[in-house]
Amino acid sequence: MRVGFIGAGSMGSMLTGSFIRSGALRPSDIILSTRTLSKANALANRYPGIQIAPSNASAVLGSDLVFLCVKPLDFRSVLQEIAPSLQPWQIVVSITSPVRLEALERLIPSKAAKIIPSIVNETLAGSSLVMFGSRLEERDRALLFRLFSAISRPVQIAEEDVRVASDIASCGPAFMANLLEQFIEAAVSTTGVSRETATVLARDMLLGTARLLQNAGCSPAELQKRVSVPGGITAVALEELKDATNGAFLRVLQATHAKFAEDLEKVDASLNDSQDQP
Ligand SMILES: NC(=O)c1ccc[n+]([C@@H]2O[C@H](COP(=O)([O-])OP(=O)(O)OC[C@H]3O[C@@H](n4cnc5c(N)ncnc54)[C@H](OP(=O)(O)O)[C@@H]3O)[C@@H](O)[C@H]2O)c1
Structure with missing residues (x-):
């Protein structure tokens, strides 16, 4: 080939x-x-x-x-x-x-x-x-x-689902890496942990999380339940996280869709103008 x-x-x-x-x-x-x-x-x-x-x-x-x-x-x-x-x-x-x-x-x-x-x-x-x-x-x-x-x-x-599917599959790595970076920065700036250690821990955590989510019956919701004992440290912190990020991904999707609509208009205009047709 x-x-x-x-x-x-x-x-x-x-x-x-x-x-x-x-x-x-x-x-x-x-x-x-x-x-x-x-x-x-x-x-x-x-x-x-x-x-x-x-x-x-x-x-x-x-x-x-x-x-x-x-x-x-x-x-x-x-x-x-x-x-x-x-x-x-x-x-x-x-x-x-x-x-x-x-x-x-x-x-x-x-x-x-x-x-x-x-x-x-x-x-x-x-x-x-x-x-x-x-x-x-x-x-x-x-x-x-x-x-x-x-x-x-x-x-x-x-084809009409290409934007939202790309948001998750193709833009998603950047979104997840940004959240991870924020997590690492918070750890480094508020405790004595080194950036190197925080980065290794965060990276391995994300890799292991992805592997767990591949298992049947381990949905994102299920995984949160498994880690957070009611009244425990994770459960308390998870509420903070939910508060702080409430609506964040709705805004992310609004931003990608608005930019996509702009791009579509420009690309359609440029290709509709084209004289070279088979
Ligand atoms: N980045 C992602 O994660 C990702 C994921 C999925 C889809 N995409 C899509 O993939 C496309 C390319 O993205 P990219 O990140 O690879 O962009 P990129 O790094 O800018 O690569 C585009 C390449 O096209 C070359 N090019 C431009 N005009 C050309 C021409 N007339 N003839 C031959 N080559 C030409 C550029 O040459 P120069 O080196 O001279 O600039 C450059 O090497 C984008 O439309 C993007 O939406 C990207």
């Missing part, structure tokens, strides 16, 4: 590296193009065998799958460059939420899918959010599921 990647930033690099380390792809399966050549070179040095394409158009030539790992407002120019080289049998995957499948199918002659990864896929864990365009056949869907199963748990979602 030949797989093209356009964009070698945070996500393009994470996906190429993770697919290779999981064994799902060999470096020689991958051809990469990006704007800043040094980033492509860094990946090719790390995984010898990756080919660097001289242009986005040449990265898609002969590729069975093409991942578009650029930011939403760069889609217009990238699609204009690659559309003339794309064929109906090829599958193009957008990894960004505000680019609609309908727009992709309007602007390129290929099959299209939207798959939102998460930074945690780098550890071959976490979910990836899968949305299929109308031109994909059963074997295309199976191929994409198989590929993403190597680095994640692929979860098929409706």
